[in-house]
Amino acid sequence: xxxxxxxxxxxxxxxxxxxxxxxxxxxxxxxxxxxxxxxxxxxxxxxxxxxxxxxxxxxxxxxxxxxxxxxxxxxxxxxxxxxxxxxxxxxxxxxxxxxxxxxxxxxxxxxxxxxxxxxxxxxxxxxxxxxxxxxxxxxxxxxxxxxxxxxxxxxxxxxxxxxxxxxxxxxxxxxxxxxxxxxxxxxxxxxxxxxxxxxxxxxxxxxxxxxxxxxxxxxxxxxxxxxxxxxxxxxxxxxxxxxxxxxxxxxxxxxxxxxxxxxxxxxxxxxxxxxxxxxxxxxxxxxxxx
Numbered sequence: 249x250x251x252x253x254x255x256x257x258x259x260x261x262x263x264x265x266x267x268x269x270x271x272x273x274x275x276x277x278x279x280x281x282x283x284x285x286x287x288x289x290x291x292x293x294x295x296x297x298x299x300x301x302x303x304x305x306x307x308x309x310x311x312x313x314x315x316x317x318x319x320x321x322x323x324x325x326x327x328x329x330x331x332x333x334x335x336x337x338x339x340x341x342x343x344x345x346x347x348x349x350x351x352x353x354x355x356x357x358x359x360x361x362x363x364x365x366x367x368x369x370x371x372x373x374x375x376x377x378x379x380x381x382x383x384x385x386x387x388x389x390x391x392x393x394x395x396x397x398x399x400x401x402x403x404x405x406x407x408x409x410x411x412x413x414x415x416x417x418x419x420x421x422x423x424x425x426x427x428x429x430x431x432x433x434x435x436x437x438x439x440x441x442x443x444x445x446x447x448x449x450x451x452x453x454x455x456x457x458x459x460x461x462x463x464x465x466x467x468x469x470x471x472x473x474x475x476x477x478x479x480x481x482x483x484x485x486x487x488x489x490x491x492x493x494x495x496x497x498x499x500x501x502x503x504x505x506x507x508x509x510x511x512x513x514x515x516x517x518x519x520x521x522x523x524x525x526x527x528x529x530x531x532x533x534x535x536x537x538x
Contacts, residue, residue: 268474269337272511275470276338318388318413320444321435321483323365327391330366338511339431344369347430348376350507350516351459356380357425360451362414362444363387363432367396367407373428374407386412414444422453429460431514434487438495441486445499454523458501459516465490467512475513493517 274284323330334340347369353359353376361370364385374383385407387393396409412418414429414436427448433441448458465488466472478484486492492515493504501519508516 269339272470272474273336273338276511318415319437319440320388320413320415322389323435324389324391327366327389327395330392330395331368334368341368341372343510344372344430346510347428347459347461347516348372350461350518351426351428351457353377353381353426358423359383359426359428360417360419360424360448361385361428361430362417362448363429363435364396364409365392365432367392367399367409369428369430370396370407370409371400371403371405373426374405379406382406382408384408384410386410386414386417388413415440415447417447417451419451421450422456423451425453425456427452427456427458429458429462431462433460433462433492434484437482438486441492441495442498445495445501449500449521452521454521456521458496458519458521459507460492460496460518461510461514461516462492463487463513464492464509464515467509471511471513 271284326333331340334343351373353373355376355378357377358381359370359373359377361367361373361383364370364387367385370383370385374381377383383406385393385396386409387396388411390411393409393411396407399405400407400409410418414432429448433444436444445458452458463475463484466475475484475488479488486495493506496504496517496519501521504517504519506515507518510516
């Protein structure tokens with residue numbers, strides 16, 4: 249049986265968040281607010297959810313239920329519909345490519361994608377580092393990893409995928425040059441966010457980089473009207489209060505830089521693990537993010 253975390257009690261936030269995101273995308277395309285809401289309510293969201301329920305029946309029981317133990321939210325149930333859902337709300341491959349441009353992967357580097365979902369970003373990272381490098385994606389939801397592996401095999405991607413959670417990364421210290429955390433921290437309670445970032449710090453090499461993209465303080469009135477209920481939830485409240493950079497700094501990263509914004513709701517941050525001159529004494533940074 250899947251070991252449900254307390255965070256999974258809040259899985260109901262995903263449909264309303266999907267409704268808000270789809271509505272905003274439709275408004276960018278020129279629809280009025282009312283028309284966008286009606287289209288999202290009557291067509292887009294129900295169609296995605298129905299298709300997900302149909303496809304989910306094809307997953308083996310072990311893939312649907314054997315989630316990695318975590319106190320964050322697992323999204324096994326969303327795996328069959330995750331890719332079309334992301335495309336519908338503007339978070340498809342172009343968005344992942346934008347994330348990777350900020351990260352600046354280099355040939356030969358080792359990359360870890362935490363909370364990789366169906367592995368779109370991981371596969372792009374594997375292509376970027378080439379055969380001399382490697383890219384590994386981890387996610388606590390086996391259904392997500394099953395889809396990621398299937399997609400990697402069909403594309404001939406060298407990306408690897410493992411069922412694991414960010415708060416217990418199954419890798420030795422100083423294993424990676426770059427860690428990506430794309431739209432996953434808002435699935436974690438505050439203390440798990442802190443634990444996960446400390447684990448990321450541990451597995452990064454000195455001078456290694458962390459790139460985060462996630463929800464941040466909304467930059468406009470319409471977004472505040474759409475997302476203010478999520479201030480009541482422990483997983484999303486700290487994101488909307490703008491606390492993610494502080495959590496990264498508490499984990500040991502410095503400096504934390506804001507690289508860009510998207511739709512006045514998502515932020516791209518980058519940070520570097522200090523290069524130590526001597527034990528316990530931080531030295532100069534590898535200038536990874538000019």
